[in-house]
Amino acid sequence: MTSDTGTGTDTTGRGASGPVTEELDAVVLGAGVAGLYQLHQLRQQGLRVKAFDAAGDVGGTWWWNRYPGARFDSEGYIYQYLFDEELYKDWSWSQKFPAQPEIEQWLHYVADRLDLRRDIRFGTRITAAHYDEERGRWTVHTDRGDVVDTQFFVSCAGMLSAPLKNIEGTDSFAGELVFSSSYPAAGLDLAGKRVGVVGVGATGIQIIQTIAPEVGHLTVFARGPQYVLPMKNPTYTPEDQDRYKSRFEELRATIPHTFTGFEYDFEHAWADCTPQQRLDILEDIYQDGSLKLWLAGFGEIFFTEEVSEAVSEFVRGKMRDRLRDPHLIDTLVPTDYGFGTHRVPLENGYLEVYHRENVDLLNVRDNPIAQIRPEGVELSDGTVVELDVIILATGFDAGTGALTRIDVRGRDGRSLADDWGRDIRTTMGLAKHGYPNLLTTAVPLAPSAALCNMTTCLQQQTEWISGAIRDLAAEGKTVIEPTAEGEDAWVDHHEELVNATLVPKTTSWYLGSNVPGKPRRLLSYIGGVGTYRQKCDEEAANGYPTFTRR
Known part of the structure; x- marks a missing residue:
């Protein structure tokens, strides 16, 4: 994961000749x-x-x-x-x-x-x-x-x-507009402001869950729903640090040879488990608070429709239990693809953000963003959402x-x-x-x-x-x-x-x-x-x- 060497590349030096420096x-x-x-x-x-x-x-x-x-x-x-x-x-x-x-x-x-x-x-x-x-x-x-x-x-x-910078009109916005990939190091003053976040991928999720308590009002523009897993992120004591450091040789011998380069790997075969055992395994791994459910649960999710659907429905159920509202469920819970067939973000209270009174969720699958206007975001049906700040988490x-x-x-x-x-x-x-x-x-x-x-x-x-x-x-x-x-x-x-x-x-x-x-x-x-x-x-x-x- 390295630098944004591609962003904003112009034609300087293209085909140019000159003395070697x-x-x-x-x-x-x-x-x-x-x-x-x-x-x-x-x-x-x-x-x-x-x-x-x-x-x-x-x-x-x-x-x-x-x-x-x-x-x-x-x-x-x-x-x-x-x-x-x-x-x-x-x-x-x-x-x-x-x-x-x-x-x-x-x-x-x-x-x-x-x-x-x-x-x-x-x-x-x-x-x-x-x-x-x-x-x-x-x-x-x-x-x-x-x-x-x-x-x-x-x-x-x-x-x-x-x-990706493929939304029209970004230069016309009268307020502050930033891309997540070039967010100012000093941050932005969002207190009390009307903020829009475009995108609910891994980056958008991290932004939304973090700024929701700070802003005056948050509007989230969501197109493709994501399966999400809750993150458990304990603070490490010196004893915790010594514990993982003591595993250096074990980690060096293991990590490079697993399926995804993590310390854990797939340990269970779907066909070898009873329905109750499968549910127990899923629940246990889910409670780990990591990507383990994706990368060390049942590898059959990548190959077998039946297993994919069963695990997907398990995760959907967890998300629905937290969301409760039908509009939120329809917009945020995937139903048209299988869990793990692309990036699975970890989150910390992300779904609960949408229960806040200062947060609105707009489903832009059927009513896409048409352009950015001076006053805010215009949707295809002509609706304009007026904003003070726009954060674009639109991917790469x-x-x-x-x-x-x-x-x-x-x-x-x-x-x-x-x-x-x-x-x-x-x-x-x-x-x-x-x-x-x-x-x-x-x-x-x-x-x-x-x-x-x-x-x-x-x-x-x-x-x-x-x-x-x-x-x-x-x-x-x-x-x-x-x-x-x-x-x-x-x-x-x-x-x-x-x-x-x-x-x-x-x-x-x-x-x-x-x-x-x-x-x-x-x-x-x-x-x-x-x-x-x-x-x-x-x-x-x-x-x-x-x-x-x-």
């Missing part, structure tokens, strides 16, 4: 969780490497997303680097699910501990990266006029770092958006935006045919595009990239690129897994459905984090058979 072995795009570790590893190899980030400091998504209520829904003690025991144990989380300020402080701690800032260019947006086939090198341009000649271009730009162009908003050109001048605009294809989410020495994290067809505890997968991907670069140099070679046949084989494998599940039946950002014209494909590898790691390890151990190296 710096020669490097590797350029790393982004200084978040992946970028920091990638920079550290490549520097440890003795390479000349710099990271570039549009943000003002380290943190990636945790620098940009400062909206009220932003926090982990992965447990803090597993959302950490596991390559260094002292680095792990010398940081203590105050809660099970820490909030954004503490997460940002942790990433500052990592950057300072590893002395990374000296090789990071902050406030610098990469605008173009062009591959020179004759020289086997990339020319990278920035909005500050840098022209960097580099052997490797490594993207650590994050899977949710290209915000996930997986591909960060790189397609940059002018990335590979062999023969081919455009990555054009290629992914026709069909989203990669080799293991680590590289793209036609783009030699472009190595990637958190792009499509790897678990890190959605179905993974991000630090687990980003560590694994950056370690694979570092190993591939090291192995290439050891053999006296300078260029690595996936073969067309290897890419085809990975895409076929990916699609075979996807088509065996219920996930493609759900319309969501998991399939790029929130971006008009985006090719439909499940962005994330669904074969499991442990299986993916094994396949990546086999690729390297066998001499990179689906890559050309020269």
